[in-house]
Structures are given as structure tokens and as C-alpha cells.
Amino acid sequence: RKEVEQDPGPFNVPEGATVAFNCTYSNSASQSFFWYRQDCRKEPKLLMSVYSSGNEDGRFTAQLNRASQYISLLIRDSKLSDSATYLCVVPYANQAGTALIFGKGTTLSVSS
Amino acid sequence: NAGVTQTPKFRVLKTGQSMTLLCAQDMNHEYMYWYRQDPGMGLRLIHYSVGEGTTAKGEVPDGYNVSRLKKQNFLLGLESAAPSQTSVYFCASRTSNYGYTFGSGTRLTVV
Numbered sequence: 001r002k003e004v005e006q007d008p009g010p011f012n013v014p015e016g017a018t019v020a021f022n023c024t025y026s027n028s029a030s031q032s033f034f035w036y037r038q039d040c041r042k043e044p045k046l047l048m049s050v051y052s053s054g055n056e057d058g059r060f061t062a063q064l065n066r067a068s069q070y071i072s073l074l075i076r077d078s079k080l081s082d083s084a085t086y087l088c089v090v091p092y093a094n095q096a097g098t099a100l101i102f103g104k105g106t107t108l109s110v111s112s
Numbered sequence: 113n114a115g116v117t118q119t120p121k122f123r124v125l126k127t128g129q130s131m132t133l134l135c136a137q138d139m140n141h142e143y144m145y146w147y148r149q150d151p152g153m154g155l156r157l158i159h160y161s162v163g164e165g166t167t168a169k170g171e172v173p174d175g176y177n178v179s180r181l182k183k184q185n186f187l188l189g190l191e192s193a194a195p196s197q198t199s200v201y202f203c204a205s206r207t208s209n210y211g212y213t214f215g216s217g218t219r220l221t222v223v
Binding site: 034036042043044045046049087089098099100101102103104105 | 214
């Protein structure tokens with residue numbers, strides 16, 4: 001699937017590091033985007049929404065570049081608890097309605 | 113407020129058997145979705161519904177049927193299970209402007 005592409009990683013970083021993930025998407029009509037976090041064998045959970053150029057929530061910053069059709073997620077001061085898979089999510093709309101298309105995810109491992 | 117509840121949580125089926133997975137949400141959400149997640153494949157959309165009485169096909173609908181007779185429930189049916197349908201199934205719901213709320217998943221093994 002080419003609609004949403006992510007680097008699968010894994011990204012292995014020490015505690016306190018800053019790490020960034022990128023995601024590219026093919027649907028230029030998409031207006032809103034999401035980052036989800038998924039822990040092993042658990043359901044995905046919404047981390048951040050991105051509706052305009054960017055969004056910041058504590059240590060997490062999401063940015064959107066519509067011209068280049070990519071979204072990024074920056075995590076500052078990484079914690080052990082940040083270890084998870086991060087899913088980039090892009091809406092897809094057709095005549096039947098709107099659904100979200102998920103990237104395959106980027107795995108982050110934070111070590112002490 | 114339970115959010116999204118999936119039943120059952122685990123199931124083992126023999127090839128050719130049928131079963132129904134139930135998804136129930138108590139948030140009055142209009143939109144409901146069924147995804148499957150396989151190693152290395154990410155989450156893939158099976159079917160979805162934008163309202164009571166409506167359903168639509170997603171990326172991988174073959175071998176599955178769905179029904180949305182009540183707004184709060186979205187059923188996923190496997191008429192004749194195949195080993196290729198071994199997966200983790202996630203149901204999700206949402207309102208029009210917010211991200212999904214997922215259920216905790218159903219782990220299905222077809223032998």
C-alpha cells in the first residue's frame with residue numbers, strides 16, 4: 001500500500017534523546033491527520049491530531065507539510081515509556097464516507 | 113462509560129466454520145470500522161459504516177460481511193473461515209471530527 005508510508009525502524013535511542021519520525025501520504029485532498037501510539041498486543045491510541053501546520057503537546061510535536069505531503073512527529077527528552085510503535089494516519093474519503101488509512105508504523109525503543 | 117467493547121477477545125476456529133464478532137460502542141458515534149492487523153502489514157480496513165443501516169467495503173473486504181442494524185453495534189461475520197483470516201481484529205468508532213476510539217481487539221486463529 002502506497003497511501004501512507006513510514007520508515008518501520010526500529011529507532012533505538014537512549015533516554016533523553018530527541019527522535020523524529022516522518023510519514024508521507026499520497027492523498028493530497030486530506031485535511032486532517034493523526035499520530036497513534038500502539039503498545040505491543042494492545043489497541044492503537046490517539047496521540048496527536050494535526051489539522052493545520054502543526055501541533056505541540058508537551059514533549060511531542062507534530063508538523064504538517066502539505067506541499068510535500070509529509071507529516072512528522074518529534075519526541076523530545078525520550079522516556080522509557082515512549083517505547084512503542086507510532087502509526088501515521090491519513091483520512092481517505094470516497095462516496096461511501098470517510099475512513100482512516102494507517103501506515104505500517106515506526107517502532108521506537110528507548111533504553112536506559 | 114465503556115467506550116468500545118469487542119467480543120469475544122479470543123477465538124479458535126476450524127477451517128470452514130463461521131462466526132460473528134461483535135463491536136459495541138456507547139458514545140453515540142456515527143462512524144464504525146473493522147480493521148485487521150497482521151505482522152508487517154499494519155492495520156487494514158475491512159468494512160466500515162457511516163451510520164445505522166449503512167455499510168461500505170474497505171481495503172480487504174473479501175471473506176467478510178458486516179451489519180449495522182443498530183447505531184451502537186457493528187457486527188463482522190466470517191461465513192467460512194480460512195487460515196488466511198488468522199489475525200487480530202480491531203473495531204473502532206468516531207465522531208466526524210475526532211480520531212478513533214478502538215476496542216481492545218479480538219485475536220482469531222483459524223486452524
